Amino acid sequence: MVSDPIIFRRSPHFDDRPAGTKVSLIVIHAISLPPGEFGGDWIDDLFMGRLDPEAHPYFREIQGLRVSAHFLIRRDGSVIQYVPTDKRAWHAGASAWKGCERCNDFSIGIELEGADDVPFAEPQYEALADLTRSLRLRYGDLDVAGHSDVAPGRKTDPGPWFDWPRYRKSILTPV
Secondary structure, eight states: OOOOOOOOOOOOOOEEOOOOOOOOOEEEEEOOOTOOHHHHHHHHHHHHHHOOTTTSSSHHHHHTTTOOSSSOOOOOOOOEEEOHHHHEEEEEEEEETTTTGGGGGEEEEEEOOOOSSSSHHHHHHHHHHHHHHHHHHHHOOOEEEEEEHHHHHTTTTOOOSSSSHOOOOOHHHHO
């Protein structure tokens, strides 16, 4: 189980999953705002629909973007939930997995505070493993993929610094 309490902040960027849809996939992402910078409230502001386009030049490029994830794992391992897992978060965009399009319909999106050009932090791997095991207790044996796997050519995250073998081994460890 996730050891530290999960902070919940309800994003307005979600809707219902299609009727009868079973959650079967976890999509791992990486995000930093502005790009390459960590900390601060910018990711919260983006997911909550309140990002000030005048606060940074990059924010003008993404002004009006309506995006969310179910979870964000900060560099210190703290976990924030924005969308209930039984709802559809808007994280994967145009995507497909195992022949099924619209991954948001059947997936849980987990954002790691990070970027393609830096390693992820130790506490993030620990929190991600705990969260994954908890989600599997609830939903069964979920597939796991990177954003780059479900949107190849369009997305690169979580990027080359994400240690897939380490993560896959850690989710086999009992809770």
